[in-house]
Amino acid sequence: MPSATSNPDGADDPTDGVRIDMISGARMEGLTGMEKIRLILDGVRDGNIVILEQGLSPDEESKLIEVTMTEISPDDFTGIEIETYPNPDAGNRGLLDKLMGRESTQKLTVIGPANRIETLHKDENLISTLVSRT
């Protein structure tokens, strides 16, 4: 399976534009939590925008924040910008779902380098972001 962060054409020059990796739910399904986080952060650290079809679980989001913090370094990587819609059903999981640890991750998620992506507006139904080339 080709890496989401490799470019088969070799056209990696960031001045050409902004690269967007759209990763399907099926692609993420077979990965462990740490593999998902690595896939995301490797892409973002290369300056790409990563779009996840199905998002991360709350536990994976928590670990993504933690790992991101360990990788921040002055003048190199300032962290990530991440956007998903608020989950209106989050507080309404059934007892069986809670007991079995089932969590809904069906939420489109956009992640990019903090210095290249800026959120202009966000509410329950709309996320508007500005992506810069540098």
Add this chain to the structure above:
Amino acid sequence: MGLLQNLKDSISRAVDGLFTADEPKRIGIYGPPNAGKTTLANRIARDWTGDAVGPESHIPHETRRARRKENVEIERDGRTVTIDIVDTPGVTTKVDYTEFLEHDMDKDDAVRRSREATEGVAEAMHWLREDVDGVIYVLDSTTDPFTQVNTMLIGIIESQDLPVLILANKTDLEESNVKQIANAFPQHETIPLSALEGENMDEVYTNIAEYFG
């Protein structure tokens, strides 16, 4: 296998809860940077123990280590609720040292502060996953609550079935908009307060006793 493991973990958590019921619950004070978490922690600690928890500042990431104040006894309606307060660093997904330069810091100090801030955020996330029994989520009611950090953190807290109180802080400021926060998280009760001025603390303590007692 995964289902069985989840079931086993759930039973294990329930059993742990039974045997630790008499110990003070650790209540984490969470929220984004500059929401007033330490001001609230100090207000609670001073009101019930006479001590403070840590220094307050308008500069983001003043709190860069989680601080615990143990055995805070809150009296409500003739009964006493004992909790440990854990004041945590503000959670964010990004830290840029250049933002600290705007607060009259030289580059070395700004870089050191940003490094400590990132360690503090990671520590706060670890506490949330492993070591708190309930959460007081503090928001600055003068700012937009629809941020990703708020959405993610509330989601993480809900996924762990932790009791959570949402506090809309800074109601002493003219731009305060408590309704906006209540609308953002309608599944939880939102309590307005000014931790700085001590406004509406009675309602805060009543709810702490009710949620975490």
